[in-house]
Amino acid sequence: MQALHHPLILSLRTSRNLLGYLGWWEWCVLGMISQRVRGVLFESGPDGDERREEVLERFLGGVGYRRWAWPDDPEPVRLTVNCLHAYMHGVSLPTHEYARVAVRYVRELKVLPSERDPELGRVVKALERATRAYTAVVLRLRAQAEKEATMTSPANNRPPSPTFSTWSHTQSHAGHLVPTPSAVFRSPLVKLRRAPLIRCFVPSPDGDWLSDTSVLRCEAEMDKAGVRGLLRAGDVVWDVAVGDEANLGRMVWDGRYLIDLDYTFSVTGDLPRYLLALAFPPSYFHRVVRGGNNGAGGGPVIRVDLRPWGDEIRGNMQLLQDRVRTETPQGTYHNVVRWVHRSSFQLRARRGTRIPIPESGGLFVDPGWYGTVVVETEGTNESLRDLQERLGISRGIQSASMRAKGADSSWGDDKMVFRILRERSRPGEIWIRAVGVKERVN
Secondary structure, eight states: OOOOOOOHHHHHHTHHHHHTTOOHHHHHHHHTSOHHHHHHHTOOSHHHHHHHHHHHHHHHGGGTOOOOOOTTSOOSSOOOHHHHHHHHHHHTSOHHHHHHHHHHHHHHTTSOGGGSOHHHHHHHHHHHHHHHHHHHHHHHHHHHHHHHHHHHOTTTOOOOSSOBGGGOOOOOOTTOOOOOGGGOOOOSSOOTTSOOEEEEOOOOTTTTSOOHHHHHHHHHHHHHTTOGGGOOTTOEEEETTTOSSTTTTEEEEOSSSEEEOBOSSOSSOBOOTTSOGGGSOTTTTTTTSOOOOOSTTOOOEEEOOOGGGHHHHHHTOEEEEEEEEEEOTTSOEEEEEEEEEEEEEEEOOOTTOOOBOTTSSSBBOOGGGOEEEEEEEESSHHHHHHHHHHTTOOTTOOOHHHHHTTOOTTOOGGGGEEEEOTTTOBTTEEEEEEOOGGGOOO
C-alpha cells in the first residue's frame, strides 16, 4: 500500500486545527524545523495576520486574550509572535530568578569588560525583552477588558479609573457584537477597576533602593515596550530586578513620571502622597501595593482632603464607645472598650454627573466612593482638635468655600493622612481613620 504524501506546509497554512494538538514547547520545536516552516509561521499579510491571531489566542487564551473585535477603534497594542515568545520565556521563570541575574550582572560591571561573561549579557537582554512583552500583554488585556465591559453593560459602565475628565470612556459603537455572558473577560493578570502591575528589568547598582538614574531607566523601558502612551495615573510599575519582598522595586505612574512609594507611616511603603485617593476606587491598589504591619487597623494609608465636606462632618460628629479586638505581644486577643469621635458624610452625584475634586486639576471622585464615608479618630480632646483642623475648622475661617481653598495657613499635607479600615468597609460604606504623627515610622 502506497503511503500518502502530505507536506507539513499545507497543515501549517490551515493551522487552526493543528494548534489544538500542540503545546508551547512543541510549537517552538515546530518553528525550528526549517527556514521554510518559519517563513510560513511568521508570514506577513492578511494570511499571516490571521495565523498570528490564532497562535496568540491559543497560547494567551488562558490569560484572557481574544482578538480585537472593534474595527472602528484601533488596537492599542499589537502583539506579535516574537512578543509571545518573550512573554512565555518571562513567565516561565520564578520572580527570584530575575533578582539573582541582576545581582550577578551588577557584580560583573565591577570587572574589566574583557573578563565579563558574554552569556550573562545575553541573558539580561532576554529578560529585558521578557518584561517589555509582559507589560505589553497586560496593557493589551486591560484595553480589551474595558472594551468588553462597555459592550456588555453600556448603561451601567463606569469610567476607567482614575476618573480624569480627559479620560472619560467612549460610548460603544452601534453594530458591534455584544459578548455573551460566557465570554465575560477573566484574567489572572488584569482585573477591571484594579491597578495593573506591569514589569521592567533594570538592575540597580544601589541595591534595593532605586536611584534617580535607575528610575529614569525604568521610564525608558516603558518607551522601549511601546506603552508609555497607554500608561495612566495609578499604574504600578515593578522593577523585578530588585526582588519580590514586600514592595521592593514598585513605583506608581503619576501621569508623567514614575514616583516612589511613601515610607512615612509604613516600612513596606504606602501610596505616594501626590495621589489623591478619591480619584481611584477604594480597592484599586489592593494586593498590588502590598500592606504590612501598618499599625492599628492594618489598612492602607491614603491622602484625602475632607475640607469640602467639613460642615457635614462637623454636624454629624459623635463621641461613642467602641469595642475592638486587639492582639497582645503574646499572641492572644482581648476585647477592649475605647472612646472614639465618629462622623460621616455622603458622596452622591446626580444622574449623569460626577463629583469634582477641588483643586485637583480635573479629577473626579471615583464612583466606588459613592455612598457613606465614615470618619473616626481617637476619643481625646487632642484628636478631636486635630480632626477639626483637618476639616478646616479653626479660628479665623468661617466659610466652607474659604476652607476648601486652604485659607488656614496651619493646614498641611499631614492633615490629609487617613487609613482605610478594610475590616469595616463594604460597598457603599467606606470607613477611614485619621492617622497622627504618633504613627510615623521615620
